[in-house]
Amino acid sequence: SQRIGAALGTVSSSIILSKCVSFITLEDIGLNWSRDVTFDLCFGFFVGAFIVSCIFVVEVLLGWIRIIGYFETVDPRERFHTNIIWDILFHIGVSINEETMLRGWMFILCARGMKATAIHWLDESTAGAFAITTSILLQSTFFSLMHYHSPGSTSVS
Numbered sequence: 001s002q003r004i005g006a007a008l009g010t011v012s013s014s015i016i017l018s019k020c021v022s023f024i025t026l027e028d029i030g031l032n033w034s035r036d037v038t039f040d041l042c043f044g045f046f047v048g049a050f051i052v053s054c055i056f057v058v059e060v061l062l063g064w065i066r067i068i069g070y071f072e073t074v075d076p077r078e079r080f081h082t083n084i085i086w087d088i089l090f091h092i093g094v095s096i097n098e099e100t101m102l103r104g105w106m107f108i109l110c111a112r113g114m115k116a117t118a119i120h121w122l123d124e125s126t127a128g129a130f131a132i133t134t135s136i137l138l139q140s141t142f143f144s145l146m147h148y149h150s151p152g153s154t155s156v157s
Helices: 002-020 037-061 080-118 124-146
Strands: none
Touching (some): 002 080
């Protein structure tokens, strides 16, 4: 519930910021409510699920993960379906927070700032490519550092 509350806070603050700050809108960060939101959410879910599934298969094939059981919990008093529902809700909250802040606000603001700086010494299209590449590298580095101490995280991951 804490993660979902934080996600709602992120979305609410994004709406407030987009109304108060004129140089960036919700559409700029990928929250376009005029299009079919259901399609976007479903498409994003399936792309993310596909990517995570591919990573899981590679980790199993490399021997990094060993499956020792199915539909079981560590504590036999717990129910699998309750744990999986809470885990899904937890990750929905996490993804809303991280995607809105890192892939939304941080990416757009960084790219715009980089382009405004690079336009003085590069042509328009090269400055745009430089800004996007730099923004991707900066946000990816920040995202990695933010998750460095996550459970199970290593230098390789």
